[in-house]
Amino acid sequence: MRITNKMMSNSFLADMNVNLNHMKRKQEQLDTGKEFKRPSDNPFKAARSMQIYSEIYANEQYNTNINHTINWLDTTDSALDNLGKSLSRIRELMVSAGNGTYDKDELKAVKDEISEKVNEISQILNTSFDGKYIFGGTHGDKKPTTVDENGKLITGTIGDNLKVEISSGVVIEYSVNATEILNFKSKDVNDNLGDLLKDIIKDLGEDGDISKVNNEELERLDSAISNLLSVRSKVGTFQNRMKGAKNVNEDQNINLKAILSYNEDIDWVEKSMEMGMIQTVYLASLQTASKILPPSLLDFIR
Amino acid sequence: MSGLFGTMQVSKLGMLAQQSALNTTSHNMSNVNTPGYSRQHAILSASRPITLAGPGQIGTGVNVVAITRTRDTFLDYQIRRESSNLADSIAKEKYLSEIEGVFNEPSDTAISKLLSEYYDAWQTLSLNPGKLEARQVVVQTAKQLTDLLNHTHKQLEDTKGNLETEKKQSVEDINNLLDQINELNKEIKKVTFAGNNPNDLLDSRDLLLDELSTKFGIDITSENLNGISLKPEGTDINLIQDTEKSSKYHLKYIEGHDDESGSYKFVEVDNEGKEIKEVEDKFEPSSGTLGGLLKLDKEIQSNIDNLNNLAKTIALSTNAIHSEGKKVDDKLEYNNFFAIKDKDGKVIDKDGKGKNSGKDLDAGNITINDDLLKNPMLLNVSSDSTSGGEDGNRALVIAQLRDMKFIIDDKTNGVKKDTTLEKFKENNGYNKGITSEGIVTFENNKDGASVEGYYKGIINTLGIEAQAAKRDVANKQMLLGSFIEKRESTSGVSIDEETINLVQFNHAYQANAKMISTVDELLDVVINGLKR
Numbered sequence: 015m016r017i018t019n020k021m022m023s024n025s026f027l028a029d030m031n032v033n034l035n036h037m038k039r040k041q042e043q044l045d046t047g048k049e050f051k052r053p054s055d056n057p058f059k060a061a062r063s064m065q066i067y068s069e070i071y072a073n074e075q076y077n078t079n080i081n082h083t084i085n086w087l088d089t090t091d092s093a094l095d096n097l098g099k100s101l102s103r104i105r106e107l108m109v110s111a112g113n114g115t116y117d118k119d120e121l122k123a124v125k126d127e128i129s130e131k132v133n134e135i136s137q138i139l140n141t142s143f144d145g146k147y148i149f150g151g152t153h154g155d156k157k158p159t160t161v162d163e164n165g166k167l168i169t170g171t172i173g174d175n176l177k178v179e180i181s182s183g184v185v186i187e188y189s190v191n192a193t194e195i196l197n198f199k200s201k202d203v204n205d206n207l208g209d210l211l212k213d214i215i216k217d218l219g220e221d222g223d224i225s226k227v228n229n230e231e232l233e234r235l236d237s238a239i240s241n242l243l244s245v246r247s248k249v250g251t252f253q254n255r256m257k258g259a260k261n262v263n264e265d266q267n268i269n270l271k272a273i274l275s276y277n278e279d280i281d282w283v284e285k286s287m288e289m290g291m292i293q294t295v296y297l298a299s300l301q302t303a304s305k306i307l308p309p310s311l312l313d314f315i316r
Numbered sequence: 317m318s319g320l321f322g323t324m325q326v327s328k329l330g331m332l333a334q335q336s337a338l339n340t341t342s343h344n345m346s347n348v349n350t351p352g353y354s355r356q357h358a359i360l361s362a363s364r365p366i367t368l369a370g371p372g373q374i375g376t377g378v379n380v381v382a383i384t385r386t387r388d389t390f391l392d393y394q395i396r397r398e399s400s401n402l403a404d405s406i407a408k409e410k411y412l413s414e415i416e417g418v419f420n421e422p423s424d425t426a427i428s429k430l431l432s433e434y435y436d437a438w439q440t441l442s443l444n445p446g447k448l449e450a451r452q453v454v455v456q457t458a459k460q461l462t463d464l465l466n467h468t469h470k471q472l473e474d475t476k477g478n479l480e481t482e483k484k485q486s487v488e489d490i491n492n493l494l495d496q497i498n499e500l501n502k503e504i505k506k507v508t509f510a511g512n513n514p515n516d517l518l519d520s521r522d523l524l525l526d527e528l529s530t531k532f533g534i535d536i537t538s539e540n541l542n543g544i545s546l547k548p549e550g551t552d553i554n555l556i557q558d559t560e561k562s563s564k565y566h567l568k569y570i571e572g573h574d575d576e577s578g579s580y581k582f583v584e585v586d587n588e589g590k591e592i593k594e595v596e597d598k599f600e601p602s603s604g605t606l607g608g609l610l611k612l613d614k615e616i617q618s619n620i621d622n623l624n625n626l627a628k629t630i631a632l633s634t635n636a637i638h639s640e641g642k643k644v645d646d647k648l649e650y651n652n653f654f655a656i657k658d659k660d661g662k663v664i665d666k667d668g669k670g671k672n673s674g675k676d677l678d679a680g681n682i683t684i685n686d687d688l689l690k691n692p693m694l695l696n697v698s699s700d701s702t703s704g705g706e707d708g709n710r711a712l713v714i715a716q717l718r719d720m721k722f723i724i725d726d727k728t729n730g731v732k733k734d735t736t737l738e739k740f741k742e743n744n745g746y747n748k749g750i751t752s753e754g755i756v757t758f759e760n761n762k763d764g765a766s767v768e769g770y771y772k773g774i775i776n777t778l779g780i781e782a783q784a785a786k787r788d789v790a791n792k793q794m795l796l797g798s799f800i801e802k803r804e805s806t807s808g809v810s811i812d813e814e815t816i817n818l819v820q821f822n823h824a825y826q827a828n829a830k831m832i833s834t835v836d837e838l839l840d841v842v843i844n845g846l847k848r
Contacts, residue, residue: 015805016805016806016810017805017810018804018805018808018809018810018811018813019348019810019811019812020348020349020804020808020809021801021804021805021808024797024800024801024804025801028797052416052417052421052779052782053416053421053422053775053776053778053779053782053783054412054413054416054778054779054780054781054782054783054785054786055783056779056783057776057779057780057783060421060422060775060776060779061772061775061776061779063422064421064422064428064772064775065772067422067428067429067432068428068431068432068768068772071429071432071433071436072432072435072436072718074436075435075436075439075440078439078440079439079443082443144444145444145446145447146446146706150704150706151704151706152698152699152703152704152705152706152707152709153703153704153705153706153707154446154704154705154706155446155704155705155706156704156705171704173703173704173706173707174703174704174707174753176443176706176708177442177709177712178442178443179439179442179712179715179716182719183716183719185712310811310812310815311811311812311815311816312811312815315815315819
C-alpha cells in the first residue's frame with residue numbers, strides 16, 4: 015500500500031487522541047475517586063448508585079425516628095417509675111392507717127399526705143418531653159390531668175397513641191396514654207385511679223369508713239398497681255424493640271455504604287497502575303513519532 | 317523534419333516536457349498540506365513518429381498529453397456517506413451530553429437528593445406536628461424542590477431553543493456551499509469544453525461536496541463535461557443550476573409552532589436570492605447534521621415530558637392527601653400543597669376542590685401554595701380536625717408516599733399533560749387504601765413506579781442513550797478514518813516520491829540540454845567547419 019507522510023501523521027494523531035482520551039478518563043477517576051462522573055460513563059452503576067443513595071437517606075431518617083422514640087420511651091419509663099413509687103407510698107400509708115391504731119390527728123396527717131400525693135401523681139402524668147405532654151397522645155398540647163378544688167384527679171382530653179415509622183412500612187404506636195394508666199380493672203369491674211384516690215381520702219376523713227381503707231380500697235389499689243406494672247413492662251418491651259431496631263438500622267447503614275463504595279469507588283492501586291501503563295504508552299508513542307515523522311528524503315539529497 | 321535541426325527539435329520537446337513534469341512536481345510539493353488536494357502527474361507519451369523512406373518510422377520526441385489527477389471516485393462516495401453518518405451521531409452526542417449536564421446526576425445537589433429531603437421533612441413533621449420549625453422545614457424544603465424542578469425545566473427548554481437556533485443557522489452555511497458549488501460547476505464545464513483538464517477546480521468542488529455531505533446525505537451522478545448532478549437524499553431535485561435557467565435552489569427552514577416541530581424545504585430563488593417558488597414536499601434528511609438535529613426534537617421533548625410527569629406525580633399525590641378538608645376558623649378548607657405559578661408570577665390553583673385542579677401543572681410552573689409559605693400552621697397534618705394538636709398522622713401518610721407506586725407511564729391510565737387531580741386519584745386507587753386512622757390514601761399498584769424509581773428510570777435511560785451515542789461516534793470516526801486513509805494513500809502527495817521524481821526529471825532535463833549542446837557542436841561543424 016502506498017504510504018504518504020500525511021498518512022503517517024494522520025494515523026499518529028488519531029492514535030494520540032485515543033491515548034489522550036484514555037488518560038483523561040483515568041485522570042477523572044483518580045481525581046474524584048469514583049468510577050463514573052456522569053451516567054453515560056457507566057449507566058448501570060450510576061442507576062445502582064442512585065438507588066443506594068435514596069435507600070441510605072431513607073435509612074438515616076428512620077434512624078432519627080428511632081432515636082426520637084428511644085428518648086421518648088426513656089422519659090416515659092422514668093415517669094412510670096416515679097408513679098410506681100408514689101403508689102407504693104400511698105399503699106404504705108393505707109396499711110398503717112387502716113389497722114385501727116391511729117388517732118384522729120394521725121389519720122389527718124395521713125390524709126394530707128395522700129392529698130399531696132394526688133398532686134404529685136397529676137404532675138407526673140403531666141410530664142412533658144420536647145414540648146409535648148407524653149401521656150396526652152395526639153392531644154399532647156393540652157395537660158392530661160388536673161386536680162380540681164375538691165382534690166380529685168381529673169383527666170382532660172386525651173388523644174390516640176402516637177405513631178412512628180421505624181422502617182419502610184413499619185409503623186408502631188409508641189406512646190402511653192394517661193387513660194391507660196388511670197383506668198384499670200379491679201375484680202372485672204372498671205375502675206379509675208382518680209375515683210379511687212378520692213374514695214380513699216374521703217374514707218380517711220371524719221365521716222369516712224376506715225375499714226374500707228384496709229380492705230376493698232387496698233384491693234383496688236393493688237389492681238391499680240398491677241395495671242401500672244403491666245403498662246411499664248409494655249414500655250420496657252418497646253424499649254428493647256427499639257434498641258433492636260436501632261441495631262438493625264445501623265447495620266443496614268453500614269452494609270448500604272459498603273455496597274455503595276463497592277459500586278462506585280475506585281481501587282486506588284489498580285487505577286494508579288492503569289494510569290502508569292497509559293502514560294508509558296503515551297510517552298512511547300511520542301518518542302516514536304519524534305523519530306519517524308521529521309526526516310524525509312530531502313535531508314539526504316545534496 | 318530531418319537532420320540535425322530535427323534532432324534539436326526533439327531535444328527541445330524533451331526539455332519542455334521535462335519542464336512541464338517538473339512544474340507538476342513542484343505544484344504537488346507546494347500543495348502537500350492542502351486539504352482536498354489530489355496529486356497530479358503529467359502523462360508523457362512519445363509523439364507521432366514520421367515515416368521516412370528507408371529507415372522507416374522515426375521518433376519525434378515526447379509530448380505532454382495531459383495532466384491528470386489521481387482520484388478514486390468510489391472512495392469519495394464512501395467517504396461522503398460515512399461523513400453524513402458521523403455528523404448525525406456527533407450532533408446527537410452533543411445534545412445528549414448537554415441534557416446529561418442539565419440533570420447533573422449523580423450528585424448531592426440535584427433532584428434525587430432533594431426528593432429524599434422532601435419526604436424526610438414530612439417524616440420529621442409527623443413526629444413533631446406541634447412545632448412551627450418542623451412545618452417551616454417542610455415548606456422550605458418543598459420550595460427548594462419546586463425551584464430546582466422549575467430550573468431544570470427551563471434549562472431543557474433552553475436546550476430545545478439552542479436546537480432551533482442551530483437548525484436555522486445551518487441553512488446559511490448550506491446555501492453558501494450550494495452557491496459555491498454551482499459557480500465551480502459552471503467554470504469546470506467551460507474549461508472542459510475548451511479541451512483542458514480542470515484538475516484544481518475539480519479538487520475544490522470535491523472538497524465542497526465533502527463538506528456538504530456532512531450537512532445532509534447527497535447523491536452525486538456525473539454528467540458530461542465533468543459536470544455533476546447533485547440530489548439530496550430522498551428527493552429528486554437537482555441542486556445544480558442548469559446554465560440555461562436563471563434560478564437556483566436554496567434551503568429554507570420553517571419554524572415549528574404549537575406542537576409541530578420545524579421543517580426544512582427547498583425553494584427556488586433567483587440570482588439575488590429572492591424566493592420564487594417553494595418545493596411542495598418537506599425535506600427530511602435522515603443523515604448528516606440536519607438529520608441528527610431533526611431527530612433530536614423528539615429526544616429533548618421526551619425528556620421534558622418525563623420531567624413534567626415526575627413533577628405532576630409528586631404534586632398530585634401530595635395534594636390529594638393534603639387537600640382533604642381541614643377546619644380553619646370553623647370553615648372547611650381544601651388547600652393544595654403544590655400550586656401553579658402563572659406567567660405573571662401569581663400563585664393559582666390553590667383549591668383542591670377547584671375545577672380541573674392540577675390540569676396545567678408541569679415542572680416549569682410547579683410551586684408551593686404561598687398561603688402555606690406565609691402561614692405554615694395551615695398545613696394539614698392531622699387525621700381530622702378533632703384529633704388534637706399532636707396528631708401528625710396525615711403528615712406520616714404523606715411521608716409514606718415515598719414508597720407508594722403510581723401508574724405513571726401507562727398509555728391510558730398514566731400521568732399525561734392534561735391529567736387532573738380527580739383523574740389521578742381515580743387512576744391510582746384513591747379511596748381504596750384507607751389507613752387505620754381513617755385517612756384516605758392511594759392503593760399501592762405493583763405494576764407502577766415510585767416517584768424516586770421513575771426519576772431513576774429517566775436518568776438511566778438518558779445515561780444509556782448518551783453512552784451509546786458516544787460509542788457510536790467513536791466507531792464511526794474509526795470507520796471514516798480508515799476510508800480517509802485509503803484516499804490519502806491513493807491521492808496524497810508523498811514528499812519522498814516527489815523528491816525522487818525531482819531528481820529524475822532534473823537528470824532528464826540536463827540530458828536533453830546536453831543533447832542540444834551536442835547538436836549545437838555538430839551544427840557548428842556542419843555550418844562553420846565544412847566550408848570556410
